[in-house]
Amino acid sequence: MTTIKLYPDDAHNRRTIRQGHPPEWVNRDGGDYDLVVLGGGPGGLTAATTAAAAGHRVAMTEQRLTGGTCVNFGCTPSKALIRCARAVHEANRGDEFGFRLDAPPVVDFGAVMDRVRRIRSRSSSIDAVEAAEQAGVEVYLGHSRFTGPNTATVDGRELRFRKAIIATGSRPAVPPIDGLRDGEYLTNETVFALTELPARLVVVGNGPMGCELAQAFRRLGSEVDLVSHPTSLMPNDEPEAGELIRRRFEQEGISLHLGYTAARAHAGRLLTLGPAGTRELPYDALLIATGRKPNLEGLDLDAAGVHAGPDGVETDAYLRTGNPDIFAAGDATFPFKYTHAANATAQLSVANALYGAQRPAKDLVIPHCTYTDPEVAEVGLTPRRARTEGVAVDTYRLDLSNVERAFIDGEEEGFGAIHTRSGSGEIVGATLVAAHAGEMISELTLAITNRLTLQALADTVHCYPTQAEVFQRIAQHAGPQRVAVAH
Known part of the structure; x- marks a missing residue:
């Protein structure tokens, strides 16, 4: 056995x-x-x-x-790690909420990983x-x-x-990288065995796992480089969502190498090739997150x-x-x-x-969420998928900065968008970028599964103040807020 x-x-x-x-x-x-x-x-x-x-x-x-x-090796340990990283990040935001620490929080990475296990x-x-x-x-x-x-x-x-x-x-799925040998890189199956925080982490991959762990390790104290051959983050989601996450990553000090390909790994250095030539990135740990x-x-x-x-x-x-x-x-x-x-x-x-x-x-109506901060969740048809499938949709959106609970919590970076079958009001998709998007997207999944309309969502009473009100407000003001029509 x-x-x-x-x-x-x-x-x-x-x-x-x-x-x-x-x-x-x-x-x-x-x-x-x-x-x-x-x-x-x-x-x-x-x-x-x-x-x-x-x-x-x-x-x-x-x-x-x-x-x-x-x-x-996936959902449970990664979300446990992300929760620890978010706690450190929140402690560093004291000035926004009226308190100060005598010193920055000290991360005990061994204790973090003990909690993960x-x-x-x-x-x-x-x-x-x-x-x-x-x-x-x-x-x-x-x-x-x-x-x-x-x-x-x-x-x-x-x-x-x-x-x-x-x-x-x-x-x-590990891509062919010259010089890359088993045991000399991390994947989701080995990264949670770490007991010491890598001073420099290079992440290869721009999808959910790569983005989630890049942000988590950066918040825990690693210097992080993220390498991606595509020129955007999370390319399977709506471009506006990926662009928002890109800005957040840069604000948090993650070095992005978009449009670059990992070519060779040797002696703790990754050679990458991209539009501006070559870049050599030193690392203490190399995480491969390029798919399954x-x-x-x-x-x-x-x-x-x-x-x-x-x-x-x-x-x-x-x-x-x-x-x-x-x-x-x-x-x-x-x-x-x-x-x-x-x-x-x-x-x-x-x-x-x-x-x-x-x-x-x-x-089956399958939602998905990437647990970066803010989180990115989608369900059903987005304008890009609708164009591929030849379905005409209308899109209605609202920035979270217009939702009271979002700016009360200091979590106003993000937006909600609802996509309806053109001319009918039937909800066929949604995109949400919010601190708790994964918790909130199920309302729209239920609406799509049961072929509900914007009017049904507008008529549903929501608790106030909650960030989930973003969907009701979009529905209530759908007419004047229509921003795009995809054919």
Whole structure:
């Protein structure tokens, strides 16, 4: 069975391992199952526990730690780190709120990371092997692979299934950089093992993880350089949002190298090539944050009649593979690689696999949020996506500086924008840049899911004063505030 190690070897990490991959675990002998789920991350756990709750016999396999990337190397530890960094940043803003510290706050990075590991171990208890077993799921730990259209093995134990779901997640995609060797750089899977704050951190990547961790480490005291071949930050979001984050990063002292490509790494220096020639960036730690690729190696998909490409398992509109008895969910197949997207596609796969629901994945309304400060959240159609899909939309926006709670809290940098189907008032998308955008975007997700209009949002009573009023105010004054029409 696979041996799992987390560094440093402390009580928190040992607890995480005991919960997610108990060293003394002994697998069952195998058997016949209604559903076999390959992967014990958010998608796999959701699929397995959903089916088990309905009375099905379910097996779930996991090679590493249950909870997957989210709990162990992604959402949980990164947000714990971001929270610590925000506390330091807030302490440095005393002049704005009428108090002064005798000296700047002193960051104890060892204590910060101890808290990160403690929070992770607490979160991992929710997704632990024992929790899955108590929910009626039979857990198998070890390497799994298909041996036929309706069979798989886990370290020699045969699992025979009526239906199966591939939910094996994804891992960091590391670009080809001359001189870059394993162990000489960090990814999301190793950065949370740090015990000392790097004096100089170079981040390669302009997406959510790169931006979130660049800002967090800068606030904790690192000198940070961010390298990005695209000339903007967070290019999958609306340009106005990325530009606002760019200005904030520069204000906070992050050195941006936009339009530059990482070419060579050697002896603590990264050579980059860009529009102004070459730049050599010294570093104590190099973080690669350039995207994800699906975990499909060693699954022997061909034996099951399942096909895969560079983007993951190939599925139809209903998340069904070339084998009608095998479905896929989450990062292994879905383009939106978020925990909540994995959960949603897992539930959809269970419904389609076990009950013939025939619900297409395109009907899912998937929001997303990047947890920089301010946060950037989007859902549904944005003007750029609408143009790509040939949908005419009207856009209505409001700066947060016009919302009382935002300027009361000193969090007025940002804006809200609502996108409606042109001429109808039906809400089809939204963009929000705000300190708590991730907490606020669900209102618009609900509106889009239920095909509500601006009038319905305008008529909804909101607590005063709250930053969420930004949406109601946009809706109430939609006519005169229309700023763009995209065709």
